[in-house]
Amino acid sequence: MNGLPVSWGAPRPERADAARNRAQLLATARQMLTESGPDQLTMDALAERSGLGKGTVFRRFGTRAGIFQGLLDEVERGLQEQVLSGPPPLGPGAPPVDRLVAYGRARVRWLMENTEIARFALDGRQPVPGGSQTPASQMHIRMLLRHMDLGGLNVDVLAIQLTAALDGPLLLYLSTDALANAGPQVEQNLGAAWQDLVERVCRP
Amino acid sequence: MNGLPVSWGAPRPERADAARNRAQLLATARQMLTESGPDQLTMDALAERSGLGKGTVFRRFGTRAGIFQGLLDEVERGLQEQVLSGPPPLGPGAPPVDRLVAYGRARVRWLMENTEIARFALDGRQPVPGGSQTPASQMHIRMLLRHMDLGGLNVDVLAIQLTAALDGPLLLYLSTDALANAGPQVEQNLGAAWQDLVERVCRP
Incomplete structure (x- = not known):
């Protein structure tokens, strides 16, 4: 059974700046999660904390x-x-x-x-x-x-x-x-x- | 296998006025769902439409x-x-x-x-x-x-x-x-x- 292809879904290709924003947002989200738990991690709070704006958070994550x-x-x-x-x-x-x-x-x-x-x-x-x-x-x-x-x-x-x-x-x-x-x-x-x-x- | 007890969870007992509010809210929610779909059915919209206030909607449904x-x-x-x-x-x-x-x-x-x-x-x-x-x-x-x-x-x-x-x-x-x-x-x-x-x- 060695060498079988394993079909993990390939990530959608992202533009470089989009990928950079996404990585920064996720790093900030991880930090917020550690500090104050999931209830405090909202779209608005992430936008404010990351300094990237609500539009960017919405485009990267939707909800x-x-x-x-x-x-x-x-x-x-x-x-x-x-x-x-x-x-x-x-x-x-x-x-x-x-x-x-x-x-x-x-x-x-x-x-x-x-x-x-x-x-x-x-x-x-x-x-x-x-x-x-x-x-x-x-x-x-x-x-x-x-x-x-x-x-x-x-x-x-x-x-x-x-x-x-x-x-x-x-x-x-x-x-x-x-x-x-x-x-x-x-x-x-x-x-x-x-x-x-x-x-x-x-x-x- | 006739007559086996079937353990459907018993509903929590509710006071009469609470039960009446709940029934009214559910009837309103059903109507809103039929008219405009699930996206429009929010806590605020249900409170306004039913005339029962946000506090009542929150106490009956929580979220x-x-x-x-x-x-x-x-x-x-x-x-x-x-x-x-x-x-x-x-x-x-x-x-x-x-x-x-x-x-x-x-x-x-x-x-x-x-x-x-x-x-x-x-x-x-x-x-x-x-x-x-x-x-x-x-x-x-x-x-x-x-x-x-x-x-x-x-x-x-x-x-x-x-x-x-x-x-x-x-x-x-x-x-x-x-x-x-x-x-x-x-x-x-x-x-x-x-x-x-x-x-x-x-x-x-």
């Missing part, structure tokens, strides 16, 4: 959730690198089922570390998270499923279902309080349940 | 997403009634796996009819949708799973995963454009994929 999506994309790169070129089973070189199990466990851990940013990146008014691109996580899961023998299953829809089964508990159904009170246990339960789910769904 | 959650709870009651006392396999009287398949297909159809309201009810700043209660859908799925023989599976976490696999595609990953362009096909694909998923996960 407040877009700022958090930008922060999330940044921290997601660390996970992407492990998937692309880290050691197996998360990285290339292991059977696809093992990679899928390892990916889910790594994703749960990553999402727990970034739950707050990920939840603020949710925006029901936007068509899909992060714009119109298929999320990188979903593309990776679909790529792995395509290399399994799953009979007549609709692999495209299964990839969406499994992405939702992986992200959904932390984004949609588990409260931040529940996570704060039982962190490691939740991570272990979700990781083990992901492995059970994958093994049941993907057995021939 | 803008809370208004949409209120609307969603109302339309969800129709689905709940079918589950509680409609004909099998959605209602009582069929084996739990068949009920779970039927429930998912009905939920996909229902969610497609109400995607816009459901997406606007999403609010990453709130701990869980609709407050701190476990969603009715998740409780129903868990109740059905508890009546199956699933070996050592963690049924509580599996219920969360399956709820997310059911709601997630429409809430998190499928754009409104994609739904508008291929409605019936999407419904059929998601329904069939739900059945495949349940049959793989729940077979002994």
